[in-house]
Amino acid sequence: MKESILFWPAHIKGNTLYILDETKIPQKVVYLKIRDHKEAIRAILDMKTRAFGQFLTVCYTFILELNRAKGKSKPEQMDVLGKVAEAFNKSRPTFPFEEVTSMILGFAKKAYASPNFADDLIKALYGFLEQDIRFQRYKRAEEASKLVKAGDAILTHCHVSGEMSLIGEFCRRDGKHVKFFATETRPYFQGARLTAWELKVEGFDVTLIPDNAVAKLMSEKMVDCVIVGSDRSAKNGDFANKIGTYQIALLAKHFKIPFYVLTQPSNKLESGEDIPVEIRNEDEILTYAGRRLAPKGALAYYPGFDVVGHGLVTKHIAINGN
Amino acid sequence: MFGVPGASFYKTFKEKNVFVAELRPGLEGMKVVSRGFLKVGVVPVVICDNMMAFCMQRGLVGEVHIFSNSVDTGKGICRTGSLIAALCAQIHHIPVYMHPVRNPHRSLLNVSDGARASQSKPPKGPDMTKIGNDNVTIQGIRQYAPLWEEVPLSLTETGQCNG
Numbered sequence: 001m002k003e004s005i006l007f008w009p010a011h012i013k014g015n016t017l018y019i020l021d022e023t024k025i026p027q028k029v030v031y032l033k034i035r036d037h038k039e040a041i042r043a044i045l046d047m048k049t050r051a052f053g054q055f056l057t058v059c060y061t062f063i064l065e066l067n068r069a070k071g072k073s074k075p076e077q078m079d080v081l082g083k084v085a086e087a088f089n090k091s092r093p094t095f096p097f098e099e100v101t102s103m104i105l106g107f108a109k110k111a112y113a114s115p116n117f118a119d120d121l122i123k124a125l126y127g128f129l130e131q132d133i134r135f136q137r138y139k140r141a142e143e144a145s146k147l148v149k150a151g152d153a154i155l156t157h158c159h160v161s162g163e164m165s166l167i168g169e170f171c172r173r174d175g176k177h178v179k180f181f182a183t184e185t186r187p188y189f190q191g192a193r194l195t196a197w198e199l200k201v202e203g204f205d206v207t208l209i210p211d212n213a214v215a216k217l218m219s220e221k222m223v224d225c226v227i228v229g230s231d232r233s234a235k236n237g238d239f240a241n242k243i244g245t246y247q248i249a250l251l252a253k254h255f256k257i258p259f260y261v262l263t264q265p266s267n268k269l270e271s272g273e274d275i276p277v278e279i280r281n282e283d284e285i286l287t288y289a290g291r292r293l294a295p296k297g298a299l300a301y302y303p304g305f306d307v308v309g310h311g312l313v314t315k316h317i318a319i320n321g322n
Numbered sequence: 323m324f325g326v327p328g329a330s331f332y333k334t335f336k337e338k339n340v341f342v343a344e345l346r347p348g349l350e351g352m353k354v355v356s357r358g359f360l361k362v363g364v365v366p367v368v369i370c371d372n373m374m375a376f377c378m379q380r381g382l383v384g385e386v387h388i389f390s391n392s393v394d395t396g397k398g399i400c401r402t403g404s405l406i407a408a409l410c411a412q413i414h415h416i417p418v419y420m421h422p423v424r425n426p427h428r429s430l431l432n433v434s435d436g437a438r439a440s441q442s443k444p445p446k447g448p449d450m451t452k453i454g455n456d457n458v459t460i461q462g463i464r465q466y467a468p469l470w471e472e473v474p475l476s477l478t479e480t481g482q483c484n485g
Binding site for chain 2: 183247
C-alpha cells in the first residue's frame with residue numbers, strides 16, 4: 001500500500017537520525033540530521049516534528065545514543081538511557097514522553113541480562129517499530145476506512161502523520177470514492193501544509209477550509225463524519241489533540257455527525273483533566289514568517305492543544321484494537 | 323468577539339478584557355478589530371478561530387459578541403465562524419449578543435496582509451494558500467472559505483439582533 005512520506009517521518013542511517021522537517025513542507029522536503037538527544041529535543045521544541053514523528057524521534061534517539069555508547073559498560077549505557085529519558089520527559093508537556101521513555105527503559109531492563117545488551121535492545125526497538133507499530137497503524141487505518149461509506153465527505157483537523165491518506169488508500173482499495181475536508185489548523189497550518197498537501201499529492205479529493213467554516217459545512221450537510229488523531233489519551237477515553245479538536249467535537253455532536261478518533265490507549269491518566277495543555281509563545285500567532293501581522297500592542301493566547309471528553313466520541317479506533 | 327463591529331462599537335463597549343478571534347482567512351479580527359480596541363485603550367488578546375471553545379471550556383469567557391449585517395426570518399447573516407461561537411457559547415451557558423453592523427463590507431476591504439476577503443463579482447474568494455506574499459501551502463489545492471453564514475437569533479441572549 002502506498003505510504004505518504006509523513007507516515008514514517010524519521011529514520012536512522014549509520015550514526016545519524018534523519019527527521020523530516022515538517023515546518024518546511026510543502027515548499028521543501030528536508031530531513032534534519034540529528035546526532036544526539038540534545039539535537040533531537042531541539043527539533044521537538046521547534047515543532048520540526050510532531051505527533052507520531054515525536055514518538056519515532058524518541059525511539060530512534062535511544063538507538064542513536066546506544067550506538068554512541070557502545071564502548072561503555074552496561075551500567076554506563078543504562079545511565080545514558082536514563083539521562084536521555086529524563087531530557088525527553090522535560091521537553092513538551094502534552095505529548096506523553098514519559099510513557100514512551102518508560103516503555104523503552106522497560107525494554108532495556110528486559111535486555112539487561114544479555115551479554116549483547118546494546119545490540120539486543122537496538123534489535124528489539126527496531127522490531128517493535130517496524131513490525132508492531134507499523135502493523136498496528138495499518139490495522140487502525142483499515143478499521144477507520146470501514147466506518148466510511150462510498151461517497152462520504154470526511155472532515156479532519158490538523159494532521160494524523162500520514163494516516164489519513166492511508167485511510168484513503170484503504171477506501172480506494174475497496175472501491176469507495178471519498179472526499180476530504182481539511183481544516184487549515186491555525187496557527188501552524190498543519191492542515192494546509194501537511195494534510196491537504198499530502199492528500200492532494202496522493203490523488204485524493206481534498207478541499208481546504210478555514211477553521212471557522214466547520215459549523216457552516218456541518219449545517220449544510222457537507223460533512224458525513226469526522227476523523228481526527230490524538231496526542232494523548234486518558235483511561236476514561238478522554239483525549240488531547242491539536243487545539244480546535246474540542247470545538248469540532250462539540251459541533252459534530254450538535255449536528256449529529258459521527259466523530260471518530262485514532263487513539264493509542266493509556267492507563268496512566270484517569271481522565272482528560274489530568275492532561276497538561278501546553279501554552280505556547282504568543283508570537284506564533286501574531287507573526288508569520290518572521291513578520292508581525294497584528295498591530296503593535298495586541299497580545300495573543302496560544303493553547304497548543306485541547307481535551308475532548310469521551311462522551312463526544314462516537315468511536316475510538318485504537319492502535320491496540322481496544 | 324467574533325466578527326468586525328462598526329466603528330462606534332468600540333467606544334460604547336464597557337469590558338476591558340477582550341479575546342478577539344483572528345478571522346481567517348483575511349485576519350480582520352487580528353488587524354482591524356484589534357486596532358479598534360487599541361484606539362480606545364483596550365488591549366485585545368488575539369486567539370485563533372479554533373480556540374474559542376477551549377477558552378469557553380476553561381471559564382475564560384463571560385459573554386460572546388457577534389455581528390450581523392442583516393437579519394432575515396429569525397437568522398442573522400454573520401461572518402463565518404459566528405455560528406461556532408454562538409453554538410459553543412450556548413453549550414457552555416455563556417450569553418451571546420448579536421449586534422447589527424452598518425457598512426459591513428468596508429472593514430473587509432483593504433486588508434494589507436493575509437488573504438483578501440474580496441466581495442467583488444463574481445466572488446473569486448480569498449486565497450488561503452498565502453499570508454501576504456508568503457506561501458502557506460502549494461497552489462492548486464481546492465479551497466472553500468465562505469465569508470458569511472446564518473446564525474439563528476434563538477442562540478442569542480435576547481432572541482434578537484440589537485446594538
